[in-house]
Amino acid sequence: MTEIASTSPTPGRLDSALRGFLTGIGGLAHAFVIWTAVFYAIQLSAGGMTGYGWFLLLLPAVVAAGVFAVALVLSRHRTIGVFILVLLAALGLSAVFLLNTFSYVIRNLEALTGG
Amino acid sequence: MNSDGDDDALSWDGDDALEAQRPEARPPKSTPAATARHAPSMPQTPAAASVPASDREADADDEPQTVGTVTLLLLGILGGIYLLYTVGWILGGVGMQLPVTFTLPVPLYQGALWLAVLAPAFWFVAVLAATRGSRPWVRIVWLVAGAVLLVPWPFVVSGGGAVL
Numbered sequence: 001m002t003e004i005a006s007t008s009p010t011p012g013r014l015d016s017a018l019r020g021f022l023t024g025i026g027g028l029a030h031a032f033v034i035w036t037a038v039f040y041a042i043q044l045s046a047g048g049m050t051g052y053g054w055f056l057l058l059l060p061a062v063v064a065a066g067v068f069a070v071a072l073v074l075s076r077h078r079t080i081g082v083f084i085l086v087l088l089a090a091l092g093l094s095a096v097f098l099l100n101t102f103s104y105v106i107r108n109l110e111a112l113t114g115g
Numbered sequence: 116m117n118s119d120g121d122d123d124a125l126s127w128d129g130d131d132a133l134e135a136q137r138p139e140a141r142p143p144k145s146t147p148a149a150t151a152r153h154a155p156s157m158p159q160t161p162a163a164a165s166v167p168a169s170d171r172e173a174d175a176d177d178e179p180q181t182v183g184t185v186t187l188l189l190l191g192i193l194g195g196i197y198l199l200y201t202v203g204w205i206l207g208g209v210g211m212q213l214p215v216t217f218t219l220p221v222p223l224y225q226g227a228l229w230l231a232v233l234a235p236a237f238w239f240v241a242v243l244a245a246t247r248g249s250r251p252w253v254r255i256v257w258l259v260a261g262a263v264l265l266v267p268w269p270f271v272v273s274g275g276g277a278v279l
């Protein structure tokens with residue numbers, strides 16, 4: 001019994017460390033989406049940008065951060081496998097929103113850049 | 116004398132006397148003829164005839180199997196929609212690449228495009244894994260939400276993935 005009590009914290013710590021590592025990887029992946037959105041906004045703003053254009057181009061960055069936070073909260077108490085899958089699904093959703101925004105922007109470029 | 120023709124065919128004269136001598140009479144439903152007549156009503160369990168009568172009571176509640184069939188059908192339909200989304204993201208994303216990469220580096224766009232192409236598969240598998248112990252409607256609701264959120268708009272608005 002004492003042996004079990006003394007060895008039980010190790011798997012818990014390992015699980016916690018693995019979860020922290022995966023959270024970091026997921027955060028980096030979401031940061032990639034955020035950086036892509038910000039980079040595109042900066043590039044397009046070189047020729048001028050309306051307030052609505054800034055809002056629209058930075059919206060994917062905000063959405064990616066929000067989706068990442070929601071995914072972390074939803075999968076907090078789940079197994080490692082489910083945790084990874086939920087983070088991947090959140091990453092895919094962030095990328096989908098980003099590309100949808102790109103699609104809208106390139107079809108309404110003149111209205112957004114003021115040109 | 117039993118008037119049932121099937122029982123007459125499977126019995127000999129004098130069986131009634133033997134039946135009377137038995138300590139316990141056979142229940143009429145346990146005869147092979149009765150079991151054979153009951154089997155076509157359960158197409159999901161063709162081996163039901165060989166199942167003991169006590170185990171056959173579990174088959175009485177056929178309702179969960181019906182719900183499972185409907186859920187399976189919906190999973191198939193939604194899986195097909197997700198597969199179409201994957202194709203839509205490939206076509207729409209590739210068609211949109213040229214105007215976007217005019218100002219965005221290609222690796223950044225390619226990374227986002229790969230994630231978007233894989234998003235329907237990620238969402239489907241994640242929902243299946245996360246709702247493993249949940250009720251079927253919870254799983255369906257999450258999958259329908261994914262079908263709403265992951266629509267490949269670049270493909271839809273371009274009318275089939277042509278260059279915008």
